[in-house]
Amino acid sequence: MSNGLALTLETRPEELERLTAAIETLAEQDNWPAALTFKVNLVLEELVLNVINYAYDESGHQLDVKLTCNEEDLVIEITDEGKPFDPLHDAPDPDMDSPMEERRIGGLGVYLVRTMTSDMQYRREDGKNHMTVAMSRDE
Amino acid sequence: MELKSTREGTNLIVDVEGRVDGTNAMDFQSALEDAIQQSDQGVIMDMGQLQYISSAGLRVILLVAKSLQKQNAKLLGCALSESVREIFAISGFDKIVPVHESRADALKALED
Numbered sequence: 325m326s327n328g329l330a331l332t333l334e335t336r337p338e339e340l341e342r343l344t345a346a347i348e349t350l351a352e353q354d355n356w357p358a359a360l361t362f363k364v365n366l367v368l369e370e371l372v373l374n375v376i377n378y379a380y381d382e383s384g385h386q387l388d389v390k391l392t393c394n395e396e397d398l399v400i401e402i403t404d405e406g407k408p409f410d411p412l413h414d415a416p417d418p419d420m421d422s423p424m425e426e427r428r429i430g431g432l433g434v435y436l437v438r439t440m441t442s443d444m445q446y447r448r449e450d451g452k453n454h455m456t457v458a459m460s461r462d463e
Numbered sequence: 464m465e466l467k468s469t470r471e472g473t474n475l476i477v478d479v480e481g482r483v484d485g486t487n488a489m490d491f492q493s494a495l496e497d498a499i500q501q502s503d504q505g506v507i508m509d510m511g512q513l514q515y516i517s518s519a520g521l522r523v524i525l526l527v528a529k530s531l532q533k534q535n536a537k538l539l540g541c542a543l544s545e546s547v548r549e550i551f552a553i554s555g556f557d558k559i560v561p562v563h564e565s566r567a568d569a570l571k572a573l574e575d
Contacts, residue, residue: 433518
């Protein structure tokens with residue numbers, strides 16, 4: 325079994341391609357079912373784009389992505405040195421029920437992450453944002 | 464991401480293939496806007512070959528659904544994979560974009 329991945333990304337959206345490629349490689353090595361690959365992609369994209377879009381006022385920074393897997397779970401940790409931002413409390417509540425014309429999209433990414441993970445924790449430590457999520461392999 | 468469109472009467476069928484994510488959601492939006500005409504009454508998004516979509520792609524679908532509603536047209540989805548269907552259900556998008564099993568079912572729904 326493979327033990328995961330560790331990547332440092334620049335804070336620009338194009339870096340998602342590198343992240344996606346790394347996830348696909350790991351998924352293949354570690355024999356993930358398609359549904360799990362989809363979820364890991366989604367969780368990582370939403371969290372990483374949050375950092376890229378909101379943590380810094382300008383580009384040219386970096387963030388660290390770490391993924392470890394064992395028999396049952398995957399644990400993802402994202403670390404950045406940007407502004408304090410706790411997606412669990414600072415992201416807007418998603419708008420799930422309004423009629424189409426009034427519907428807002430903000431907060432949907434974080435909401436999707438929350439539903440696809442079994443645990444989601446934020447901490448601010450040493451001037452860094454640490455976002456840790458866990459997800460089960462067999463959902 | 465690749466988008467192919469065909470027209471059946473006053474309905475447009477759009478095949479979305481590949482991945483729609485934060486890197487290409489803007490391209491997805493402009494490709495859809497280019498394909499849709501004012502005279503279209505129904506737009507069916509066939510997602511049979513859509514491998515992946517994130518909230519960036521859902522945002523585009525919501526924008527397109529809103530703008531179609533302004534021209535009294537409907538947006539329908541069909542042939543969603545299990546993972547995409549789950550995203551639609553979790554996000555409540557299946558309430559704003561009715562989802563059908565097949566393209567034929569979606570066309571039939573537009574006729575009714």
